[in-house]
Amino acid sequence: MSEEGKIRGALAGKILRVDLATGKTWTESSKPYAARTLGGRGTNSLILINEIEPGTKWSDAANLLCFGAGSLVGTAAPGACRTDISTINVFSGGKGSANVGGSWGAELKYAGFDHVIIRGKAERPIYLFITDGRAEIRDAAWLWGKTTYETENLLRQELGDERIEIAAIGPAGENRVRGSAVLVDTAKAAGGSGVGCVMGDKRLKAVVVRGHGKIEVFDPRGFMEAVAKTHRQCEANLAKVQSMRQSGAARFEDLDFEGWETCMVIRNGQDDYWERKKRAQLMNPETGISSMRRKVRACFSCPTGCMPFMEKARGKYPEMKGEGFWINALWGVARFDISDPEIAVAFWLLANELGLDTDYVAAGLAWVFECYERGFIDQKDTDGLKLDWGNGEALIRLMRKLAYREGIGNLLADGMVEAAKKIGQGSEYYLAHVKGQPSIEPFRIPKGWGLGVATSPVAGRHLRGAIRGPIHSGPGGNDYDIVHYPNQAKAVVWQAKTKELEDNLGICNYVGTWSGAHYLRPANYAELVRTGMGLSVTEEDLMEHYAPVGRNLEKAFNSLHTDLTREDDLPPQRFRQEEIQTGPYKGFKADEDQYNAMLDEFYDLWGWDKTTGMQTREGLEKIGLKDVADRLLPEEKY
Structure with a gap:
């Protein structure tokens, strides 16, 4: 049997190729790749290693930006909603990859494609519109400069279809901020490796998909029996399922899991223990994070749901509302010794709006705060901001500066490793990064x-x-x-x-x-x-x-x-x-x-x-x- 013949179901069957420099599009079969790798991230990895020559930089036109829906996406398999975005990593120069949920991947497959492989750079801002076996490159000058929230609303108005799915960058990606994310539905972020930065470098504002097709599985009866079995397994873990459905991914009991209650990295790594009273301030059911949670939403084919919708009706940022608050936000604000729940929500939602990776922001900007504490930089360098631990207002303002490359934000936008080289004075030691990418993670306890x-x-x-x-x-x-x-x-x-x-x-x-x-x-x-x-x-x-x-x-x-x-x-x-x-x-x-x-x-x-x-x-x-x-x-x- 040929490699292509081994795959007999679940795939849309095609890869869409797009050259932004020439405007040409073409297709090829996705099945030989999936037969070798199973598809999704594996296929993206195979394409990258086969087609990108050593020595190619992330900002070169020869770099590829690969979107790949997983092979079971678009079917009834539980949780089959994920899309991989792969490219050259802007931090390490090696493999870059980020993963995102929602319904974007399913819609891509219903439009007839498993993968979209983008090469070259557009001369002007554009967006890609994919629908039912075809693709159009459209002008996006009118969208350039818009936030992810604004971009989604404007595209839905322009196309007149509420069922479209949108993967877009915000101002951070447009400005080639290294820690930029790609946002799906404004709330689901593909955040690592600087994939949003690469997308902005290609002047690609958004990839919009809409499909009316369907996905056929090889053995429908056997497949649905396998799906039913997995659902029974889910319901057998009822307590966990109910916790997810009620709280989403920001499950506050995670902060009291054995060993984990103490491994939130505090003040950029000066400690790994956050006193209980500060955690309690975030977790207070009356005034903490949960008081702003309105409901929990689910991605395509999800049996549980993990995406809390947050809304603030009072306080410093009453206009902030949106979906997708995760436990990472609590880890993030802990790095700044911030226990104000309003700042925690604003931090997360603003990152989504601007198209920033929250983990990058937390790890990178906490290092900037420590540079300020140690005297490596002062208020003249920070545009007047007092970067004291616990100063949430300063964090929010610094995030905006980073996304728009304003003042100190321009120094930080090219990556924290490069910024550390310019600041010097031993500041490099205090920057927590792995292979060049700032890391939010704990290492000393778990x-x-x-x-x-x-x-x-x-x-x-x-x-x-x-x-x-x-x-x-x-x-x-x-x-x-x-x-x-x-x-x-x-x-x-x-x-x-x-x-x-x-x-x-x-x-x-x-x-x-x-x-x-x-x-x-x-x-x-x-x-x-x-x-x-x-x-x-x-x-x-x-x-x-x-x-x-x-x-x-x-x-x-x-x-x-x-x-x-x-x-x-x-x-x-x-x-x-x-x-x-x-x-x-x-x-x-x-x-x-x-x-x-x-x-x-x-x-x-x-x-x-x-x-x-x-x-x-x-x-x-x-x-x-x-x-x-x-x-x-x-x-x-x-």
């Missing part, structure tokens, strides 16, 4: 979480293997606790593999393995792939072949395009050298020897060289990546 973040191929993001506890980390044998080092690597690799499958299939990790509710497991994915895609696979095939293929494609892209080494898979220096100052984990740090021991095991489990962290020909050929091995290791070809 060891497996830290390992997953540090080894992420897309530079310091937690959705490539970070683990929250034993319940999130696979079958028996992954016995560990979150604060000690033994047995972490095995759990991290298991989680990284399942997340690879989820991103390739387009299944949200909150109904998958990462949420801890154990809704879906790899065995479920195998059933859905067999009955949905018609691809004859077992759970072992998915975990030991397809998942490693995806991870190794990203790893190989990094090796071809960067000079990253084993050292770049360790936590930032500060967390290795400074201990936690207060709380029950006082004295903890990210011990370098222990982290290196975890790295040894991590590399060994992936089949990589423990000394260098690099891939081997034997390991690549074992999973069918001989062509990648020939490019990566040409001296070993014969």
Whole structure:
């Protein structure tokens, strides 16, 4: 059977290619790519490594911007709503990737496409309108300068269709701010790797999709039986489901989970313990975050819902309302020692409006606050802002300056690593970044979480293997606790593999393995792939072949395009050298020897060289990546 013939359902079947420089569009089959990678992020990774030459920069016209709906998106599979956006990472120069939910991916598939691959740069601002097997490049000069909220409203008015789905950038992306996001429906952000910055560099304001087609699965009866089974698993975890439906992803009990109540990084990493009274201020049911939550919404085909709609009827920012407040916002404001719930909501919603990645803003601007505290910069440098810990008003104003490149914002917009070089005075040490991307993550207490973040191929993001506890980390044998080092690597690799499958299939990790509710497991994915895609696979095939293929494609892209080494898979220096100052984990740090021991095991489990962290020909050929091995290791070809 041909590679294309192996896939017999679930896909729209086509990839849309767009050259913004020439205005040309064309299509090709998506099935050969999906047969090799399962689709979604895997297909995007395969296209990037095959088509982008080493030495290409993120801002070059030759860089690609790849949108890929997961292979099960558009079907009844629970949580099958996710779209991957891949490109060159603006921070590391290696693989960049961000993931987003909503209904955009389903609408793309109903329009006849699984992927949109964009090359070149437009001469003027444009947006792409995709509908029912065709694509148009349209003028967007009238949208340039608009926020994501304004852009969505104007496009709906212009096109006269409330069913369109929109992926857009805000002013931050237009201004090529490195930490820019792509927003779907103004609230669901693809935030990592600077994907919004790349989109703005291509002068692409939005990608609008509308489809009237349908997706056929290989075995409809068998597929719906597999879907029904997963729904029964969801309902078997009723307490978790109800918590999600009531609170969304900002579930405040997460702040009191074993070990996690103390690992919110405080004042840019000066401590990892936030006193309970400050957490209580955010969690107060009468005056805290929950008092502003009006309802919880769901993405396409979601059995639970996790997107709280927030609205403020009083206070400093009564005009702020919107969807999608996540626990990351609480982690974010903790870095500034801000416990004001109104500031927390304003921080999140403003980032969405301007098209900023909240994690980047939190990690990067907290470093700026510490630079101010230590005297590396003063009010003359900050345009008069007093960047004192706890000053929420200053944070909100600084975010606007960043998005519009105003004053100090222009210095920060080209990336915090570059800003640190210009500020100097030892400020680089205090910038928490992994492979160049500012990181919001804790490293000193949750060891497996830290390992997953540090080894992420897309530079310091937690959705490539970070683990929250034993319940999130696979079958028996992954016995560990979150604060000690033994047995972490095995759990991290298991989680990284399942997340690879989820991103390739387009299944949200909150109904998958990462949420801890154990809704879906790899065995479920195998059933859905067999009955949905018609691809004859077992759970072992998915975990030991397809998942490693995806991870190794990203790893190989990094090796071809960067000079990253084993050292770049360790936590930032500060967390290795400074201990936690207060709380029950006082004295903890990210011990370098222990982290290196975890790295040894991590590399060994992936089949990589423990000394260098690099891939081997034997390991690549074992999973069918001989062509990648020939490019990566040409001296070993014969």
